[in-house]
Amino acid sequence: MNGLLVRDIHKTFGSTTALDRVSFDLEEGQILSVLGPSGCGKSTLLHIIAGLVPPDRGTITWQGQDLASIPAHKRNFGLMFQEFALFPHMDVSENVAFGLRMQSMQPAQIEQRTREVLELVGLSAFGSRNVDTLSGGERQRVALARSLAPQPGLLMLDEPFGALDRTLRERLMLQLPEILHSMNQTAIYVTHDQEEAFAVAARVVIMHAGRIAQVGTPEEIYCAPASLFVARFLGLSNLLPVSKPADLKRGEVQTPIGRFSVGREVGEGATLLLRPDQVRLGGPGPTVLEGRVIQRSFRGGTQRLKVDVEGTELIFDFMTGTALPDPGDHVNLSFDPQQALQVLA
Amino acid sequence: MERDRSPIINGQPGGSVGETNRDGRTSILFALWLLPLLFLGLFYFYPLLKITALSFVRAEGSPLASTLSTLSAPRTRAVxxxxxxxxxxxxxxxxxxxxxxxxxxxxxxxxxxxxxxxxxxxxxxxxxxxxxxxxxxxxxxxxxxxxxxxxxxxxxxxxxxxxxxxxxxxxxxxxxxxxxxxxxxxxxxxxxxxxxxxxxxxxxxxxxxxxxxxxxxxxxxxxxxxxxxxxxxxxxxxxxxxxxxxxxxATLEVEIYYQTIGLFNLPTAATLAMLQLVCTLVLTIVYTRMSARLSRPLKIHSREITQxxxxxxxxxxxxxxxxxxxxxxxxxxxxxxxMRSFTRFGTAPRGQQVEQGFTLKNYTELNENPQGSLFFVTPAAAIRNSLVYAGATVLLAIMIGLPAAWALAREQGARINRWLDPLLMLPLGTSAVTLGLGFIVALDSPPLNLRASPVLVPIAHTLVAFPFVVRSLTPALRSIQPRLRQAAATLGASPWHVFLTIDLPLIGRALLVAGVFAFTISMGEFGATALVARPEFPTIPVAMYRFLSRPGAINFGQAMALSTILMAVTAGGMLLIERFRVADIGEF
CATH class of the missing domain: 1.10.3720.10 (MetI-like)
Incomplete structure (x- = not known):
């Protein structure tokens, strides 16, 4: 295969395991997101791929070549650092031209390429500006231009929007994939923010405590989280512990809010996810819950109800515009178990 | 209601009230500056002026000619x-x-x-x-x-x-x-x-x-x-x-000392001191400019990730x-x-037998006068002198330094402060020997005849310690913002509690650091002391110098013992400072 092959990477720092048997592939021209909470090993993974940190075990192959013996500065990979790491003693153009100068390019070509890349990120007029005078968003774009200028085979971005405010982040989140796709750039995008990960990449790797928890498209991951950790990390609520009393029928599970048929055997200690967005108000439906509204809140595109069912608080989301009951009211909720229920190991 | 609140929200008191307030604040600033300026004027600028006058005005010939002849002398150029x-x-x-x-x-x-x-x-x-x-x-x-x-x-x-x-x-x-x-x-x-x-x-x-x-x-x-x-x-x-x-x-500094003590050629010493002063002032100004550049907006990173x-x-x-x-x-x-301070090798000057090898005698004999000489001052007496001088220096330096630091911390932007701040640092760029020489030429005649007085030593030490004291007090005083007091008050602390739990720990630490600074500087100061100390009241460094310039194993051993004591005191003081310092290290 022609892209990036990461196989069985293992890394420990002292007594802590940073990466444990991490493997994945990335085709050329594709963008991959690596998503996980801070401290899950994502940055270490990037630094190992970049060649800044050696792995304890495992191999990394790029375009069929094993990278073990190739030092970082000869891999022709780009890495955009969390806080951009712009060189403070150089102006914007000099920052962008640094990688080109390292390739011993002709001055005229360097100048031309620098101008091109600055234009691409919308900073044509900023060439001679001091990097201290730039805003957060401008710095981010200079860092992107600097990593793109030498045309790296693989571009890695480490939390590139971490330091920016929300509105700016949302705008850049839309621009970045556009720029990368226009250059057919192979890229790995590391973030702890699921919205970013889903918006930027077609494929997402979720990491947890140094291991890969799930790989898939954003839809696959969101609709079918592979584990309790993934469901929690994605912010899915209504995670119900499962127990197995003696009189349980085949294919049923017992939860604090009642028995449900899930059509298969479930082990003790599993968790049942009742998806908050797959529930309708009122009956009748295939399965009905009865409860009392505790709180109602408006969240923009959706509205949220907190409902007490048999002493357990559950959360449900409805489209804005749906008429909702008031706190204290009694409600019936119905759902299709096929769509709304999912067993997590 | 609305109108009444607006000045508070804007953080600026209304017109006429502000005027009187500003006047009040300025007069407080002047009051705070009074003592430090008086001290600097009397013991720093006046002696320097006398040196300048002495270096230019001589008995015969045109005043500048002799100055120029000193400056162009081969000896001066060589030095x-x-x-x-x-x-x-x-x-x-x-x-x-x-x-x-x-x-x-x-x-x-x-x-x-x-x-x-x-x-x-x-x-x-x-x-x-x-x-x-x-x-x-x-x-x-x-x-x-x-x-x-x-x-x-x-x-x-x-x-x-x-x-x-x-x-x-x-x-x-x-x-x-x-x-x-x-x-x-x-x-x-x-x-x-x-x-x-x-x-x-x-x-x-x-x-x-x-x-x-x-x-x-x-x-x-x-x-x-x-x-x-x-x-x-x-x-x-x-x-x-x-x-x-x-x-x-001989460096310039040593030459000034020789000219003063050895040859008692004060005019030549004064001219050399002027030369030295110009050099160090230029260098200090350049240094201050440069260290200001050090604080350019580089992102500060925790050591954890950089190592x-x-x-x-x-x-x-x-x-x-x-x-x-x-x-x-x-x-x-x-x-x-x-190790050398715990050993004795070799012979005494008159060929008496001296115990060889490990011994505690360098320390136990600090209080003895082996030759029975009349003018001999025992090392123990030197230690006592140093401790007294250091104690006086601590008191004096804090008395002078605290108001100056307070004034600097109160109004950072005030014009008077912008002028006086660099002025305070001038003694730092003035060599100790020059300060000593200044005392000799300026304070030996009425109205200020202190030449015979041991008071000169702590005054000289205070001048040397003053910039350090101000530098360590000012940031601490600045860090006590009204916000902190208000925060403590909203958490239920009475004014007395606020003082006890907020002001006192912050000032107390800084005072401790400043005091230790003054103490260690005074204990170790040699350049100015060598010129102004009374022979019968030597400090530890002066006594060490005497012992080192005499022959014999006993003298050498006692110099080693005194030196070790001084090392322990200064090193201990510095470790204390490191422990309690409020401002960042790296700023000397």
């Missing part, structure tokens, strides 16, 4: 030339040894690092006389190396000629000032974003290119500032040259080599000094 090139050479060697050490401290994590860091900070705070004595203990005619070689090869004369050589001066200067490079460059380096280097690597730069294009350009302000400070210290070096260099070598534990064998070897070099250079002389 200035020597002063300059030994300082330049010392600075270069200090950088060559300090920079790898700075890298070691900035980028590596290894066992015993904190200890080594504390250890390497000791030389800088040691009094020059202790440094000179330490090298004497290691490499002098009675030092360990010579004693060892004499015993080993059965020699009658010490084979290594270290003292009275330029090598001795250079080595002592490097020993003294390497800490400055370690601290100033090392601290700056430790906070440089290591990702800058990684970013350059990712853009295709190899290790050498990273060093040349990224690291060195970014470090250059810190390197330049450290080099300049080292140069200033080497340029005004006094004790090291006097003791280790011997009569062959790595060495892993590969070459890395470990490099770290080990570096540590060994630093320990050899900075710790052996101190160790040699301490």
């Amino acid at each position: 200035l030339w020597f002063t300059t090139w030994q300082a330049a050479l010392s600075t270069i060697i200090t950088l060559l040894i300090g920079l790898p050490g700075a890298y070691l401290f900035a980028r590596h994590r290894f066992r015993g690092k904190q200890f080594l860091r504390a250890l390497t900070s000791i030389p800088f705070v040691l009094p020059t006389l202790v440094v000179a004595a330490a090298f004497n203990a290691l490499l002098g005619p009675r030092g360990w190396i010579n004693l060892g070689m004499m015993a080993l090869f059965d020699l009658n004369q010490p084979p290594v000629q270290f003292t009275n050589s330029i090598i001795a001066i250079l080595v002592a200067h490097v020993f003294y000032n390497t800490t400055i490079v370690l601290r100033m460059v090392g601290d700056f380096w430790a906070r440089l974003d290591p990702h800058l280097g990684d970013a350059a690597v990712m853009l295709g730069a190899n290790r050498w290119q990273v060093l040349r294009k990224i690291t060195i350009p970014l470090l250059s302000p810190a390197i330049a500032a450290a080099a300049l400070l080292v140069f200033i210290f080497d340029f005004t070096s006094f004790g090291v040259i006097l003791i280790l260099g011997g009569p062959k070598f 790595r534990t060495p892993t590969s064998r070459t890395q470990k070897a490099a770290v080990a080599l570096n540590v060994i070099l630093l320990v050899t250079l900075l710790v052996t002389p101190l160790l040699g000094l301490t």
Whole structure:
């Protein structure tokens, strides 16, 4: 295969395991997101791929070549650092031209390429500006231009929007994939923010405590989280512990809010996810819950109800515009178990 | 209601109220400045003026002609030339040894690092006389190396000629000032974003290119500032040259001392002092400009992410080599000094038998007068004198320094403060010997006839300590913002509690640091003391100088013992300061 092959990477720092048997592939021209909470090993993974940190075990192959013996500065990979790491003693153009100068390019070509890349990120007029005078968003774009200028085979971005405010982040989140796709750039995008990960990449790797928890498209991951950790990390609520009393029928599970048929055997200690967005108000439906509204809140595109069912608080989301009951009211909720229920190991 | 609240919301009191307030504040500022300015005027500017007058006005001929003849004398030119090139050479060697050490401290994590860091900070705070004595203990005619070689090869004369050589001066200067490079460059380096280097690597730069294009350009302000400070210290070096260099070598500072004490040629000394003053002032101004550049907006990074534990064998070897070099250079002389103070070798001047080998006598005999000489002052008396002077210096320095620091902290932008702030730092750029000379020429005639008074010593020490005291008090006083008091009050603290739990701990720590600064500076000060101390009331450094310039094993041993005591006091004081300091280190 022609892209990036990461196989069985293992890394420990002292007594802590940073990466444990991490493997994945990335085709050329594709963008991959690596998503996980801070401290899950994502940055270490990037630094190992970049060649800044050696792995304890495992191999990394790029375009069929094993990278073990190739030092970082000869891999022709780009890495955009969390806080951009712009060189403070150089102006914007000099920052962008640094990688080109390292390739011993002709001055005229360097100048031309620098101008091109600055234009691409919308900073044509900023060439001679001091990097201290730039805003957060401008710095981010200079860092992107600097990593793109030498045309790296693989571009890695480490939390590139971490330091920016929300509105700016949302705008850049839309621009970045556009720029990368226009250059057919192979890229790995590391973030702890699921919205970013889903918006930027077609494929997402979720990491947890140094291991890969799930790989898939954003839809696959969101609709079918592979584990309790993934469901929690994605912010899915209504995670119900499962127990197995003696009189349980085949294919049923017992939860604090009642028995449900899930059509298969479930082990003790599993968790049942009742998806908050797959529930309708009122009956009748295939399965009905009865409860009392505790709180109602408006969240923009959706509205949220907190409902007490048999002493357990559950959360449900409805489209804005749906008429909702008031706190204290009694409600019936119905759902299709096929769509709304999912067993997590 | 609405109208009443607006001035409070805007944070600015209304028109007429503000006027009276500002007047009130200004008069408080003036009141605070009164004592410090009076003190500086009387004991700093007035003596300097007298020196200036003395250097220009002579009995015969046109006033300028004789000044010019002193300045153009071959002797003066030779002294200035020597002063300059030994300082330049010392600075270069200090950088060559300090920079790898700075890298070691900035980028590596290894066992015993904190200890080594504390250890390497000791030389800088040691009094020059202790440094000179330490090298004497290691490499002098009675030092360990010579004693060892004499015993080993059965020699009658010490084979290594270290003292009275330029090598001795250079080595002592490097020993003294390497800490400055370690601290100033090392601290700056430790906070440089290591990702800058990684970013350059990712853009295709190899290790050498990273060093040349990224690291060195970014470090250059810190390197330049450290080099300049080292140069200033080497340029005004006094004790090291006097003791280790011997009569062959004279810097401007030493020449002023000789001209004053030896030849009592005050006009020539005054002219040289003027020359020295101009040089150090120019250097200090350049240094202040440079260190201001150090605070350019670089992102500060926690040490945790900037440092790595060495892993590969070459890395470990490099770290080990570096540590060994630093320990050899900075710790052996101190160790040699301490050990030498517990031993006696050789003979007494009149050929009496002297106990050989390990002994506590250097310490137990500190209170004795072996020759029964009338003018002999026992070392114990010198210790007592030093303690009294140091105590007086602490009181005086805080009395003068606290109001000045308070004024500076209250109104950072006030015009009076902007003018006076640099003025306070002037004594820092004035050599101690010049201060001493100033006292001799200015304070020996009515209305201020203090020449016979021992009061001059703590006053001189206060001048030297004053900038340090102000520098350590001001940031602490600034850190007590009204917000803190308000926060404490909203959490239910009574005004008394607020004072007890907020103000007092913050000021108390700073006062402790300032006091210890004043104390250690006073204990170790030699340049000014050598000129103004009454012969019957010597301080520890003055007594050490006397013992070192006399022959015999007993004198040498007692100098070692005094030196070790002084080393322990100053090192202990410095460790206390490090522990309680509010402002950041690296600003000397």
